[in-house]
Amino acid sequence: MNSLVQTPKTSARAAESTPHSLHPKVVAKDVNVYYGDKHALHDVTIDIPEKAVMAFIGPSGCGKSTFLRCINRMNDTISIARVTGDILIDDQHIYDPKLDVVQLRARVGMVFQKPNPFPKSIFENVAYGPRIHGLARSKTDLEEIVTASLQRAGLWNEVKDRLNEAGTGLSGGQQQRLCIARAIAVSPEVILMDEPCSALDPIATARVEELIDELRQNFTIIIVTHSMQQAARVSQNTAFFHLGILVETGPTDQIFTTPRDKRTQDYITGRFG
Amino acid sequence: MTSFYLVALAVLTVAAFLAARGRAGALGASGRLHSLPTYHGLLAASAVVLPMMLVLAVYGATAPSFVQSQAIAALPGDPLGDDALARATRMREIANAVANPAGATPETLAAAERYRAAQAMADWALLIVGIGLGGLGAAWMVRKVGPHFRARNGFERVVIGVLIACALVAILTTVGIVFSVLFETLRFFTKYSWLDFLTGLQWSPQTAIREDQVGQSGAFGAVPLFVGTTLIMLIAMLIAAPVGLFSAIYMAEYASPRLRGIAKPVLEILAGVPTVVFGFFAALTVAPAIRSLGLTLGLDVASESALAAGVVMGIMIIPFVSSLSDDVINAVPQSLRDGSYGMGATKSETIKKVVLPAALPGIVSAMMLAVSRAVGETMIVVMAAGLTANLTFNPLEAVTTVTVQIKTLLVGDQEFDSAKTLSAFALGFVLFFFTLILNVVALRIVKRYREQYD
Ligand SMILES: Nc1ncnc2c1ncn2[C@@H]1O[C@H](COP(=O)(O)OP(=O)(O)OP(=O)(O)O)[C@@H](O)[C@H]1O
Numbered sequence: 105m106n107s108l109v110q111t112p113k114t115s116a117r118a119a120e121s122t123p124h125s126l127h128p129k130v131v132a133k134d135v136n137v138y139y140g141d142k143h144a145l146h147d148v149t150i151d152i153p154e155k156a157v158m159a160f161i162g163p164s165g166c167g168k169s170t171f172l173r174c175i176n177r178m179n180d181t182i183s184i185a186r187v188t189g190d191i192l193i194d195d196q197h198i199y200d201p202k203l204d205v206v207q208l209r210a211r212v213g214m215v216f217q218k219p220n221p222f223p224k225s226i227f228e229n230v231a232y233g234p235r236i237h238g239l240a241r242s243k244t245d246l247e248e249i250v251t252a253s254l255q256r257a258g259l260w261n262e263v264k265d266r267l268n269e270a271g272t273g274l275s276g277g278q279q280q281r282l283c284i285a286r287a288i289a290v291s292p293e294v295i296l297m298d299e300p301c302s303a304l305d306p307i308a309t310a311r312v313e314e315l316i317d318e319l320r321q322n323f324t325i326i327i328v329t330h331s332m333q334q335a336a337r338v339s340q341n342t343a344f345f346h347l348g349i350l351v352e353t354g355p356t357d358q359i360f361t362t363p364r365d366k367r368t369q370d371y372i373t374g375r376f377g
Numbered sequence: 378m379t380s381f382y383l384v385a386l387a388v389l390t391v392a393a394f395l396a397a398r399g400r401a402g403a404l405g406a407s408g409r410l411h412s413l414p415t416y417h418g419l420l421a422a423s424a425v426v427l428p429m430m431l432v433l434a435v436y437g438a439t440a441p442s443f444v445q446s447q448a449i450a451a452l453p454g455d456p457l458g459d460d461a462l463a464r465a466t467r468m469r470e471i472a473n474a475v476a477n478p479a480g481a482t483p484e485t486l487a488a489a490e491r492y493r494a495a496q497a498m499a500d501w502a503l504l505i506v507g508i509g510l511g512g513l514g515a516a517w518m519v520r521k522v523g524p525h526f527r528a529r530n531g532f533e534r535v536v537i538g539v540l541i542a543c544a545l546v547a548i549l550t551t552v553g554i555v556f557s558v559l560f561e562t563l564r565f566f567t568k569y570s571w572l573d574f575l576t577g578l579q580w581s582p583q584t585a586i587r588e589d590q591v592g593q594s595g596a597f598g599a600v601p602l603f604v605g606t607t608l609i610m611l612i613a614m615l616i617a618a619p620v621g622l623f624s625a626i627y628m629a630e631y632a633s634p635r636l637r638g639i640a641k642p643v644l645e646i647l648a649g650v651p652t653v654v655f656g657f658f659a660a661l662t663v664a665p666a667i668r669s670l671g672l673t674l675g676l677d678v679a680s681e682s683a684l685a686a687g688v689v690m691g692i693m694i695i696p697f698v699s700s701l702s703d704d705v706i707n708a709v710p711q712s713l714r715d716g717s718y719g720m721g722a723t724k725s726e727t728i729k730k731v732v733l734p735a736a737l738p739g740i741v742s743a744m745m746l747a748v749s750r751a752v753g754e755t756m757i758v759v760m761a762a763g764l765t766a767n768l769t770f771n772p773l774e775a776v777t778t779v780t781v782q783i784k785t786l787l788v789g790d791q792e793f794d795s796a797k798t799l800s801a802f803a804l805g806f807v808l809f810f811f812t813l814i815l816n817v818v819a820l821r822i823v824k825r826y827r828e829q830y831d
């Protein structure tokens with residue numbers, strides 16, 4: 105299993121725009137996840153490079169979301185879930201009992217499959233994180249953070265005149281970008297995205313993909329996707345999961361052109377999944 | 378006789394069902410039927426049940442008065458000129474004579490004879506008309522069985538008809554009640570000014586029974602009752618709203634499934650305790666306790682106080698508030714909680730800033746339903762808050778409420794058209810109007826809230 109650990113060497117895109125991509129941001133060692141008696145994830149060991157996009161692909165139910173949710177300890181909210189093994193972010197054990205989950209989640213943001221804006225105004229949605237973490241010292245501070253986040257999420261021009269309207273009143277694609285703005289408002293280091301485009305139409309999807317590409321300048325992004333094309337378009341590295349096992353990981357173009365494992369090849373060519 | 382009729386109905390129904398289904402089954406063996414044999418059977422059965430039930434209903438509505446009028450007409454003199462009371466007495470004598478002729482006067486015996494004859498006639502009419510119609514219906518439907526006969530659609534219409542009839546019964550009863558209350562209320566307002574009723578500060582509904590009594594003209598200023606009702610309702614909500622809401626939050630967000638499994642049924646048991654039990658709990662335990670507590674603090678507490686009634690009523694509606702709030706809190710999508718946890722919010726921050734605001738409309742409407750429940754409650758107040766119509770906001774004094782006064786006005790022998798009795802209808806109407814508004818507003822809010830998340 106350990107031999108599967110890969111760092112990108114050949115991804116040209118990753119290499120030019122992200123000079124630090126050789127440095128692993130997130131390191132997982134022998135991670136196992138159980139839901140009650142069900143063993144959902146087997147000995148996952150992977151390095152996730154900094155300031156690059158990592159895509160998780162694989163057939164439904166193979167454990168992509170489960171692994172993603174280990175990285176910000178969202179599995180803690182599921183009472184029957186049990187995680188063993190080590191996950192380190194910047195060499196710090198995130199399952200260390202001394203570590204505060206609240207701070208971890210401020211460092212590791214998450215965007216969900218279905219846009220889930222809070223039933224509050226657009227402004228309050230983005231201000232949510234900064235408020236609970238006390239990131240803004242004054243009202244103008246807060247306004248700056250909100251404006252900057254909305255701008256970076258590419259939503260500013262569409263909502264700047266209606267910041268006090270309900271976030272739930274936006275279109276699906278706008279809502280998803282609002283959720284991204286909400287996540288980046290606390291300046292996380294890692295952003296987890298679980299099928300962020302699955303509820304969006306192609307235009308909104310393209311918009312979000314563009315955004316992901318821009319965000320990788322500053323954030324380490326991990327995205328779960330069912331679309332091979334999307335993985336190919338936005339990611340520099342790809343990990344393929346199958347039946348709770350991390351089968352193969354490597355630079356995206358290598359995984360897609362010359363996969364080493366037969367199962368990866370079958371999945372990519374559409375023979376199962 | 379009706380039991381025989383019901384047996385006949387059952388037998389005919391089963392027979393019609395079996396005959397039609399059998400015939401359709403036989404036809405189905407030779408070719409394709411439009412409807413399954415069971416539908417032919419069901420349709421034939423409804424063709425028996427519906428007319429026979431209708432005939433029975435007509436019989437139930439008309440036969441007794443027909444039989445009675447026949448019997449009374451047989452008595453000498455001008456019995457129809459008697460008042461209702463005298464007629465009822467005579468009727469009882471006749472009925473006794475029917476059961477036990479010994480010792481009855483010859484006139485009564487004759488009337489009893491007429492009574493028996495009329496009863497027999499009505500019964501025979503029921504049997505012949507009912508069974509005849511049922512038989513006809515069965516025969517008609519069994520004959521109609523055929524490959525193209527749309528029994529399935531026909532039965533669908535029967536089902537719709539039955540459902541509509543039930544809905545109509547519910548609606549018409551409500552409308553009937555509302556109109557009769559409204560009618561009596563208007564009668565009251567012809568005797569007493571509605572403005573005085575709504576704004577008067579004096580409530581003493583005793584009116585003169587005899588012409589020569591003095592000083593008992595009756596005052597129907599309902600403000601003290603409204604104030605008393607409001608006071609008790611406020612005390613009750615002051616207890617039920619926070620306790621109910623917080624326990625709902627605990628149940629929905631913190632309690633382990635096992636604890637939830639135990640605590641929810643317990644709360645539901647609390648909701649099932651009859652209000653009389655709460656009433657004597659209030660009168661015998663809480664009121665004296667409050668009184669002695671007041672004495673040690675040097676306060677003068679009436680033995681029946683608004684506080685005692687309000688506190689117990691609050692306890693009574695806690696489960697109401699908590700189970701409704703629990704439902705709306707559970708209806709908040711998990712994805713919102715995940716979103717908040719994902720931002721690094723703690724559980725209580727998530728509840729305070731995301732779950733409760735999202736559930737707020739539902740919680741507000743739960744509170745409104747609880748208020749209308751508190752306003753309509755009678756038993757506890759009768760037993761613990763007293764009957765005196767004090768105009769006061771002091772929770773330590775005895776007050777009375779709208780419901781209690783309605784009950785007091787109508788208990789005992791009453792003339793049905795005195796201002797005193799009619800004022801009960803006016804009070805009832807005000808109460809009804811108030812709770813109606815509350816419920817409508819609450820349902821509106823719930824509906825808006827549903828639309829937001831579905
Ligand atoms: N809350 C849970 N309780 C019990 N089992 C779970 C839970 N969540 C996931 N599982 C199980 O864990 C396995 C992995 O699920 P996971 O959601 O990680 O799959 P996935 O790769 O994200 O699939 P998809 O592409 O359909 O989202 C599945 O077999 C699933 O049934």
Ligand SMILES: [Mg+2]
Nearest residue numbers: 168169170298
């Ligand atoms: Mg998933």
